[in-house]
Amino acid sequence: MDFAYDAKTEELRDKLLRFMDEFVYPAEPVAERQLADAEDPWARPAVLEELKAEARRQGLWNLFLPDPEHGGGLTNLQYAPLAEITGRSPHLAPEALNCAAPDTGNMEVLAMFGTEQQRKQWLRPLLDGEIRSAFCMTEPDVASSDATNIATSITRDGDEYVINGTKWWSSGAMNPNCAIFIVMGKTDPDADRHRQQAMILVPRDTPGVHVKRGMHVFGYTDASHGGHAEIVFDDVRVPADNLIAGEGEGFAIAQARLGPGRIHHCMRLIGIAERALELMCRRAISRVAFGRPIARQGVVQEWIAESRVRIEQARLLVLKTAWLMDTVGNKGAHTEIQAIKIGTPLMAEWVLDKAIQAHGAGGVSQDFPLAELWAAARTLRLADGPDEVHRMSLAKRELKRYL
Amino acid sequence: MDFAYDAKTEELRDKLLRFMDEFVYPAEPVAERQLADAEDPWARPAVLEELKAEARRQGLWNLFLPDPEHGGGLTNLQYAPLAEITGRSPHLAPEALNCAAPDTGNMEVLAMFGTEQQRKQWLRPLLDGEIRSAFCMTEPDVASSDATNIATSITRDGDEYVINGTKWWSSGAMNPNCAIFIVMGKTDPDADRHRQQAMILVPRDTPGVHVKRGMHVFGYTDASHGGHAEIVFDDVRVPADNLIAGEGEGFAIAQARLGPGRIHHCMRLIGIAERALELMCRRAISRVAFGRPIARQGVVQEWIAESRVRIEQARLLVLKTAWLMDTVGNKGAHTEIQAIKIGTPLMAEWVLDKAIQAHGAGGVSQDFPLAELWAAARTLRLADGPDEVHRMSLAKRELKRYL
């Protein structure tokens, strides 16, 4: 259990912290103005491309990818504190470093399971930050935490696969730069429970793909993450070569994709919580009510202290999980991945709620990032399966020790 | 402590429940479509005018106003169960009955404190649902729960008052039909703590009034409540006759206005929570995961049971508060008004959070009303003063019993 930041991590942290101070934080108000002026509600701010260029120039690029050829070559434990830092400016920093969901997961899938042709066609431009991608798994009509519920069909027809079904919460798909979807569906509904599914690459402009609308989260479009699209696939035909890994491999790919995806979310949530705590402290110091700064009110002090205690605990569990993934593999870290999936969003939600309260009515508004970040944290109690499913599963494994 | 619904209440409840079933609930999807098609993001749906006409025809109009001449002539206890019912469709029903905030509070102020001229010019069209109004009290730069912080000035200059200052969270002011503002400011900053303030009527189209933007609550514009505007008053001049009640009366008017306003919010929150519980139950019955409806999961059952327990308790305290206001006056009900201001939003927030969780990702989206209602309930922990201020005040009164 060695979570120390090694020399490489420290060096990247220093570089990244400087990058945040010099480029990212100053770009926040710029981005806000650019978005306010944009006509396309899904457009990304122009300043982002500048940040991307700068990050790439500095070697702060694709850090998430363990493969040293294409990415940072970092372990999870090395990447964790960097992802945390990007969480402090979650609408700009992850994308600036080409480390934003869902591209990260999609690039991992292509790097691990893609054919050379698939990697050349889609992984390369993703790695270069030229296009973006979406992941199409959740469906509107069923509880998708149970993978056997998936209703989208992927049917072989000669040299092609035909895709039919409806997805929603396809994150990233509203982004104008989004060019490619990874779609989960069933190639064989009669196979074993976890061999029914497959994943296939569907270019966004394929005939029959109908991007219907973006789903909102607590009133936000989440445009900074490319939104969450509802998409109808209506007799969509793609070459058979677009299948990833093979028929029946979909569940295994999904599992491989989820582990890193979850921990990345949790790492960033630590950074989000840190930023919320900083904002809460600054506000408490500057805001005067009944003759003294609210920082001197006992209740506000309780929020601050309790936030610090919760953040510290959550961060350590995330780091331990990263370390376990590195040392015993994602499967060996299964319990811990679930534990942080359960604990971290709740922690961040709690800290954000108190930070909002300390900001008064401003806290729920667009004048501070807190309300939108709260919505993101709250939504992560549902994304990738509701907490309740994870708790049930974690409990069953705990109980097994005594059976 | 008699909270029984008397004959008049029962009759109105029956009528209102029928009105909800026949007109309001069917109008919900209509309104949604109309809003989606509207060009003005602040427009109200056309169907609302039909609902208003029908409600007025049925005598379900201005029920909130205790004055029998202009309103329902109901006690708080008689009005409470009716307001609760409107809370079940909070974006349509309160306004359909001309019982929506902030007009209700503004009409009360005019009915109680307005001159005949003021009542004729502004109260009459408000009572008729022809115009709407806004209440401008909170300011961006100070903790407004402390009334001495108010910085807007109302300065006598001959036959006029000149108003300078900035307000935000002026609810209702973004509504295109909003014609009149009640503005709180200081006429004498050197007077006693609670004699510095005054309220004045400012038509929305007065030169120098700059409605800058609508504040968001968790991504929502709250357009159904006329939004929450930031307004700059820049040397705004109105006739001296526009002053309500007199210089130095502002704090007293605000206090008189807040009691009923708070209880109306709480009544509607009970209805909101009931609707959330109904949606949670229906969803739990219809949603299947891992082979059985989630209604059979113990955790979901806990949410449902606990919701019922909390709703029942909150409703009774709201009813007791209404009864106290009727029997010993708003001042005598001070503790209870604070108690429901503290307890009811928290209760509704809790129930809504669980209902959202039972809905999966859909719960946070625009496909169900839950997320938006949650945002409203959460915001009420800040509106009219944050919970913490009310708890402090309530505790001090409790402690006084032993001093």
Next chain:
Amino acid sequence: MDFAYDAKTEELRDKLLRFMDEFVYPAEPVAERQLADAEDPWARPAVLEELKAEARRQGLWNLFLPDPEHGGGLTNLQYAPLAEITGRSPHLAPEALNCAAPDTGNMEVLAMFGTEQQRKQWLRPLLDGEIRSAFCMTEPDVASSDATNIATSITRDGDEYVINGTKWWSSGAMNPNCAIFIVMGKTDPDADRHRQQAMILVPRDTPGVHVKRGMHVFGYTDASHGGHAEIVFDDVRVPADNLIAGEGEGFAIAQARLGPGRIHHCMRLIGIAERALELMCRRAISRVAFGRPIARQGVVQEWIAESRVRIEQARLLVLKTAWLMDTVGNKGAHTEIQAIKIGTPLMAEWVLDKAIQAHGAGGVSQDFPLAELWAAARTLRLADGPDEVHRMSLAKRELKRYL
């Protein structure tokens, strides 16, 4: 929904409040000394007999019993505020008024279901406060919230019934004055689920009755309630006439007994919480830390305010439940009885926890009544079935509305 205290209630409340001030509170330290000096750890303090005599003299006797011939002739709603007051001194006041559990429930059973002979032999001395009784239902080896689990047998053998089995948590049985047990067992394990059980009267001194030990609750023997005994029934023979109501009637009697029993507990818990809040306030005023009374600390004020809000809500739901039991019967009040069984102990536990915290280390000690009262409130989350069983049952009824 009329919870007003009528004239009779007000008169009794006045009388009882005076009785508390003049006799009960002054007797508290006396009782404590007498108990400290007593050799028998199960002895009751001598001062209690004086309190009983005085209460009886004043007509504050057997108020719990709705039967006007033997008891107070009060409705549940009339009795509720009186029971609440006795809860403020829970180790003396209920017994002083002959209104202590489990005698109350046992007297109700005998009054409702007993034969004339049974009533003469056991109800009469119970009503006179000459003997005490115990209720033997819970068993150590099974989850007794599921009545079909009960393993004790009651077998007919000629003119006698033979009882075999082990009970625990037989409250009251350690009291030296306890003379009679009501024992639940099975007369026909093959009958329908709710027709297998019967109740039978077993004098404590019957051969084969072995009172093994008193169960502790968090270190307390609960001697003031006669403890909670583990009892072995080893071929215990009693006359067949000792059966109450008939074979197969046990479940129905248990149900009839539980409703009032639960609400009495809840009423007293309100009083307990009120006393805890009073102690918390007094302590907060008198205790100085870091230069000022802790009553001026925001966190302590939050505890006090939140306690008041929770107590008010809980009391109203208890009163509504009492009113419902009076007007639509125990069955009609089933949901509310469960709701207060779930909500009231949790409320009292919360208030007591905060009162303890405000008392520092003294709060957990014998120098204040708070820790022992906390243990009692906590235990009521398990007594008469754990909260979880009640929540499950309440949820199922709520869900039925939509099936």
Next chain:
Amino acid sequence: MDFAYDAKTEELRDKLLRFMDEFVYPAEPVAERQLADAEDPWARPAVLEELKAEARRQGLWNLFLPDPEHGGGLTNLQYAPLAEITGRSPHLAPEALNCAAPDTGNMEVLAMFGTEQQRKQWLRPLLDGEIRSAFCMTEPDVASSDATNIATSITRDGDEYVINGTKWWSSGAMNPNCAIFIVMGKTDPDADRHRQQAMILVPRDTPGVHVKRGMHVFGYTDASHGGHAEIVFDDVRVPADNLIAGEGEGFAIAQARLGPGRIHHCMRLIGIAERALELMCRRAISRVAFGRPIARQGVVQEWIAESRVRIEQARLLVLKTAWLMDTVGNKGAHTEIQAIKIGTPLMAEWVLDKAIQAHGAGGVSQDFPLAELWAAARTLRLADGPDEVHRMSLAKRELKRYL
């Protein structure tokens, strides 16, 4: 941040785990019987001496003491996982290893600050487990979390010091083997805030020492920890050489003593929580209600999962704190020591509460260790200063970063 268990730790863990299995757990029922049969309620069970002998023989002795000459020579990080293990049998294991509070803290004080004579006379027999000791700091009449409140006087009179005052919660002092007290008092009430206090050694049999009674915690005497005595010091005279370190050093010694004391408590609490979770799982598997083991109920699964998440987080923060104390010193670890003081008892209390609930009524009784352990965990929210004081202090330090 390297929390890995090194070779030495692993070796000691193996040895200790075997010792627990072979000696400690089997001794638990033996000790219980011996205590039940003992006449002196403060006696320690005979089996404990056997455990001590065995532990010493195996080199599992005085592990807490960093000084390799007298103790284990372990770092905090090495000792932490061992202390956790002893927490699984908290009434026997810590004392069996001569690692029980308050002796540990007292031995540290003597090792760090004692003169050679003091060490010879008192440290030696403590290290040999021949005598035990108490720490007398808290006073009944004042909030002792504020050290300036201390009222006990230590006055020089020739070659002696005269001690007057009343202490309570002097843990360990009821133990028949307790021979020596370390008493905190004021030598100079007019000195600077933190230079007023001193500590002095007072043999328990010194004339004028009156051990009045043991304080209870939730009904328990806590005899396994030597109880918590109220002690009157009435003109108690000891040689001037008994002063530790010097006049005015009392606060500094107390601070030095508290750091390790707090972390030891927290380490053991992790072990307590682990044992509670194990008991909860075992019970859930074996207990059948409504036709299936309660382990299959969703609510119980939530308790188990949430317990695991909370325990993991708390353990990591304790380990980090230990590591910080080793690397940057107790002062550098101040924030973390406070954080675990706040978070760990709350975590353990939560887990224990759920374990109790899963055990039904048995959970609150003497048949399972849960209720007593709960009382210990709850009390630690007050011991060494209430949570609120620590939160306030931690918040102030957090806020300082932005001032």
